[in-house]
Amino acid sequence: MKHFTSVADVPDVPTLIAAAAAAKANPYQDENLGRHKTLGLFFFNASLRTRLSTQKAAENLGMKVMVVNLNQEGWALEFQDGVVMDGNKPEHIREAAAVIGQYCDIIGVRSFPELKSREADYAETVLNGFRQWSGKPILSLESATRHPLQSLADALTIEELWKQHPDYGKRQPKVVLTWAPHPRALPQCVPNSFAEWMGHPSAGLDLTIVQPEGYELADEFSSGAKVSYDQDVALEGADFVYAKNWSSYHQYGQALKLDRDWMITTAKMSITNSGKLMHCLPTRRNVELADEVLDGSASVVIQQAGNRVPAAQAILKQLLLAR
Amino acid sequence: MKHFTSVADVPDVPTLIAAAAAAKANPYQDENLGRHKTLGLFFFNASLRTRLSTQKAAENLGMKVMVVNLNQEGWALEFQDGVVMDGNKPEHIREAAAVIGQYCDIIGVRSFPELKSREADYAETVLNGFRQWSGKPILSLESATRHPLQSLADALTIEELWKQHPDYGKRQPKVVLTWAPHPRALPQCVPNSFAEWMGHPSAGLDLTIVQPEGYELADEFSSGAKVSYDQDVALEGADFVYAKNWSSYHQYGQALKLDRDWMITTAKMSITNSGKLMHCLPTRRNVELADEVLDGSASVVIQQAGNRVPAAQAILKQLLLAR
Amino acid sequence: MKHFTSVADVPDVPTLIAAAAAAKANPYQDENLGRHKTLGLFFFNASLRTRLSTQKAAENLGMKVMVVNLNQEGWALEFQDGVVMDGNKPEHIREAAAVIGQYCDIIGVRSFPELKSREADYAETVLNGFRQWSGKPILSLESATRHPLQSLADALTIEELWKQHPDYGKRQPKVVLTWAPHPRALPQCVPNSFAEWMGHPSAGLDLTIVQPEGYELADEFSSGAKVSYDQDVALEGADFVYAKNWSSYHQYGQALKLDRDWMITTAKMSITNSGKLMHCLPTRRNVELADEVLDGSASVVIQQAGNRVPAAQAILKQLLLAR
Numbered sequence: 001m002k003h004f005t006s007v008a009d010v011p012d013v014p015t016l017i018a019a020a021a022a023a024k025a026n027p028y029q030d031e032n033l034g035r036h037k038t039l040g041l042f043f044f045n046a047s048l049r050t051r052l053s054t055q056k057a058a059e060n061l062g063m064k065v066m067v068v069n070l071n072q073e074g075w076a077l078e079f080q081d082g083v084v085m086d087g088n089k090p091e092h093i094r095e096a097a098a099v100i101g102q103y104c105d106i107i108g109v110r111s112f113p114e115l116k117s118r119e120a121d122y123a124e125t126v127l128n129g130f131r132q133w134s135g136k137p138i139l140s141l142e143s144a145t146r147h148p149l150q151s152l153a154d155a156l157t158i159e160e161l162w163k164q165h166p167d168y169g170k171r172q173p174k175v176v177l178t179w180a181p182h183p184r185a186l187p188q189c190v191p192n193s194f195a196e197w198m199g200h201p202s203a204g205l206d207l208t209i210v211q212p213e214g215y216e217l218a219d220e221f222s223s224g225a226k227v228s229y230d231q232d233v234a235l236e237g238a239d240f241v242y243a244k245n246w247s248s249y250h251q252y253g254q255a256l257k258l259d260r261d262w263m264i265t266t267a268k269m270s271i272t273n274s275g276k277l278m279h280c281l282p283t284r285r286n287v288e289l290a291d292e293v294l295d296g297s298a299s300v301v302i303q304q305a306g307n308r309v310p311a312a313q314a315i316l317k318q319l320l321l322a323r
Numbered sequence: 324m325k326h327f328t329s330v331a332d333v334p335d336v337p338t339l340i341a342a343a344a345a346a347k348a349n350p351y352q353d354e355n356l357g358r359h360k361t362l363g364l365f366f367f368n369a370s371l372r373t374r375l376s377t378q379k380a381a382e383n384l385g386m387k388v389m390v391v392n393l394n395q396e397g398w399a400l401e402f403q404d405g406v407v408m409d410g411n412k413p414e415h416i417r418e419a420a421a422v423i424g425q426y427c428d429i430i431g432v433r434s435f436p437e438l439k440s441r442e443a444d445y446a447e448t449v450l451n452g453f454r455q456w457s458g459k460p461i462l463s464l465e466s467a468t469r470h471p472l473q474s475l476a477d478a479l480t481i482e483e484l485w486k487q488h489p490d491y492g493k494r495q496p497k498v499v500l501t502w503a504p505h506p507r508a509l510p511q512c513v514p515n516s517f518a519e520w521m522g523h524p525s526a527g528l529d530l531t532i533v534q535p536e537g538y539e540l541a542d543e544f545s546s547g548a549k550v551s552y553d554q555d556v557a558l559e560g561a562d563f564v565y566a567k568n569w570s571s572y573h574q575y576g577q578a579l580k581l582d583r584d585w586m587i588t589t590a591k592m593s594i595t596n597s598g599k600l601m602h603c604l605p606t607r608r609n610v611e612l613a614d615e616v617l618d619g620s621a622s623v624v625i626q627q628a629g630n631r632v633p634a635a636q637a638i639l640k641q642l643l644l645a646r
Numbered sequence: 647m648k649h650f651t652s653v654a655d656v657p658d659v660p661t662l663i664a665a666a667a668a669a670k671a672n673p674y675q676d677e678n679l680g681r682h683k684t685l686g687l688f689f690f691n692a693s694l695r696t697r698l699s700t701q702k703a704a705e706n707l708g709m710k711v712m713v714v715n716l717n718q719e720g721w722a723l724e725f726q727d728g729v730v731m732d733g734n735k736p737e738h739i740r741e742a743a744a745v746i747g748q749y750c751d752i753i754g755v756r757s758f759p760e761l762k763s764r765e766a767d768y769a770e771t772v773l774n775g776f777r778q779w780s781g782k783p784i785l786s787l788e789s790a791t792r793h794p795l796q797s798l799a800d801a802l803t804i805e806e807l808w809k810q811h812p813d814y815g816k817r818q819p820k821v822v823l824t825w826a827p828h829p830r831a832l833p834q835c836v837p838n839s840f841a842e843w844m845g846h847p848s849a850g851l852d853l854t855i856v857q858p859e860g861y862e863l864a865d866e867f868s869s870g871a872k873v874s875y876d877q878d879v880a881l882e883g884a885d886f887v888y889a890k891n892w893s894s895y896h897q898y899g900q901a902l903k904l905d906r907d908w909m910i911t912t913a914k915m916s917i918t919n920s921g922k923l924m925h926c927l928p929t930r931r932n933v934e935l936a937d938e939v940l941d942g943s944a945s946v947v948i949q950q951a952g953n954r955v956p957a958a959q960a961i962l963k964q965l966l967l968a969r
Contacts, residue, residue, distance in 0.1 A: 281418050
């Protein structure tokens with residue numbers, strides 16, 4: 001695996017999930033693999049889970065980690081070619097990425113969408129700039145359109161839990177990705193990636209995406225899923241409920257309405273098949289998810305967050321081995 | 324020791340001081356104790372001494388350290404239960420602390436008081452939130468009402484110096500905690516903790532607190548000390564003078580007056596018994612302390628700051644051993 | 647070598663360049679030298695290359711590294727003696743440096759000039775404050791007037807490339823430091839240091855500095871170089887072209903004019919003797935340097951940036967050995 005920016009970079013997803021499970025069972029099995037290797041983590045946007053879990057994963061592998069908060073430290077980069085750089089941007093991605101590539105063996109990059117232009121965001125300018133000019137493996141720490149580190153942790157969580165289910169081996173689990181309300185307009189990264197990873201036949205899932213009219217994800221992501229507009233119908237018999245807000249793809253970046261009826265409550269969960277509640281966090285309590293659900297036994301959000309470490313570790317290991 | 328948030332968490336203070344002295348004498352005696360353990364340091368407020376000394380202490384023990392400046396990185400947390408989170412706070416302490424607990428073996432937290440509401444500050448909402456929800460040992464890096472890492476360093480400094488005094492073993496040292504002027508209204512954390520640690524009978528000290536009318540500390544902290552309002556009388560015969568500004572507890576958070584006469588000068592020190600001058604730093608020169616005192620032989624403030632490392636190391640060792 | 651703040655701190659430059667080349671050939675040859683030693687990196691101004699390359703160099707030597715962005719974290723220091731500190735500055739350099747010296751074995755400091763007062767900037771107040779009060783070796787990460795870490799990387803780059811040149815051993819290389827346009831007024835640090843290092847007889851170079859009228863560097867830096875005002879004449883026969891903007895020294899801190907004719911283009915490079923193009927980065931494309939030059943085979947700017955690691959490593963090694 002040369003880069004990790006989407007599921008398309010992964011040769012075989014089930015093997016990667018198994019590697020993440022192995023890393024969780026024995027976190028220090030490869031603690032010398034990363035000796036003399038440096039991971040650079042570059043954040044254009046704030047991060048808590050991704051930063052800490054990826055740093056810990058790298059250190060479990062014996063790597064050194066350097067963290068730079070580019071947004072705070074004033075490094076506005078120019079990504080367009082051919083411009084006369086007499087404005088506010090002190091450096092071009094061609095130099096910045098190539099220089100960073102001199103100091104780091106693997107480069108992690110977080111860059112959120114601006115949610116102003118679909119074309120600009122879906123071009124993945126920042127991530128692709130690093131991929132093109134750094135000469136080193138790129139690890140997405142969440143880009144404009146995807147969050148694959150989260151998706152691998154999600155897949156590991158579902159596998160762990162489904163293996164303990166009485167129906168394991170008898171049928172596929174029913175997984176429902178449901179839109180949920182939020183006061184702000186959020187990226188589509190997490191649902192895009194979740195749909196892309198879980199909608200693939202090799203995932204062995206029965207995936208439904210449910211959202212209000214106007215919140216449909218791009219076809220390239222949702223094509224492996226059933227699509228529904230009725231949350232109550234979709235939740236029927238669900239083994240896993242993945243709740244998440246996202247802004248509109250078709251009316252790009254807009255929060256069309258804050259439909260409080262879509263909040264996940266105990267009543268909603270009672271429609272499911274004793275379903276587990278998942279969320280990538282952070283979440284707005286009593287807007288996306290009711291207190292009663294988050295604090296109840298159906299919630300697996302903390303286990304899911306904990307799985308960010310072995311997920312990142314399995315990926316870093318593959319990137320180290322491919323060098 | 325399961326947590327370190329106040330002197331009440333410490334089973335035996337003299338043993339802890341002895342452990343800090345041992346760590347200072349041989350900083351690498353336990354350099355494998357923290358192997359595979361991660362300390363997370365989370366700052367809601369800026370830090371220089373505490374951050375560097377605690378990081379160094381953890382690394383002396385072989386731990387990994389992850390530092391997050393939450394205030395700068397935009398993580399405003401919700402601490403109130405039951406609220407509809409449709410405002411500016413993206414995450415609740417229940418999730419944030421539990422997630423951080425997945426990535427860290429020990430969690431250090433710095434959170435200053437707002438000095439607006441005594442009830443709010445003295446409830447120690449932030450520190451207690453992490454303590455309640457993270458599932459991991461909590462290390463106070465200075466909270467709304469206490470700074471116990473500083474107090475242990477202070478205790479170590481007094482012990483080191485008193486052992487060299489001709490009267491050592493013959494009498495208790497006289498220690499005076501004196502209010503000093505400052506242009507801003509400051510927390511009561513350092514004097515509260517100092518009083519709480521040094522006023523305990525096991526400290527073997529004769530402690531006096533002196534301040535202008537209106538600056539009395541809360542009884543729960545000052546009950547082990549003599550209280551005075553006359554600085555010159557209080558300083559008579561002092562072996563140690565701990566100077567520090569604090570805002571009013573009773574007229575909560577207010578700077579009642581900036582009484583320049585309380586600045587520690589050579590004339591003031593001449594009243595003492597060749598007393599040593601202590602201060603937690605940072606200090607305002609020629610407001611709290613005169614240049615002549617800080618630059619003279621009575622000042623032990625740099626030794627005191629250096630003692631922050633062995634103090635933190637002794638505490639981290641206890642937290643590691645208790646796991 | 648007790649400090650590294652200018653070329654004057656270096657006992658023998660050719661030996662140091664050779665040490666940097668050795669560190670590049672075998673980065674882990676001294677990986678136990680820095681065991682139990684801590685490098686503190688303190689930034690009053692933002693940094694990308696210097697921070698990452700110095701951190702990596704220190705870790706190659708087995709050191710621990712602590713990074714503090716003082717500007718972001720709100721530590722405005724007072725540098726003037728004798729003042730009554732009742733304003734906005736919470737701490738004096740005398741305490742701050744001495745305390746940092748308690749926690750770090752080597753102290754790196756970055757502090758740019760304000761470009762308002764030549765006397766203030768050229769007094770190097772910040773760097774000298776740390777040097778005077780910390781009690782530890784000081785490593786300049788770029789100060790008000792010099793950037794010696796950059797200069798050693800530059801010297802290593804020239805040596806590597808000149809050794810491969812057909813005329814190596816037959817004549818001295820011709821090196822031209824040329825002013826180039828930029829939308830902002832920049833410090834003189836990089837050209838000052840480059841002139842100071844390359845103008846010394848032991849460098850074995852034929853150095854020319856070319857700039858528009860009014861941009862002459864201070865004599866103390868440029869005295870070892872030929873000085874020209876005609877870029878085309880100066881570039882004739884050049885083996886190395888070091889392009890860089892700087893503000894006026896004599897009309898202190900001013901950008902006298904943005905003379906676009908001084909941008910380095912393919913046409914300009916064609917005047918040289920198949921010269922290599924150097925720049926410390928970051929650079930403004932199509933203002934300082936044309937795309938065609940940066941993206942062509944004459945550019946060695948990425949190799950030059952990569953050489954920041956072995957340069958820093960050779961210096962840290964000397965500072966460690968001198969302790």
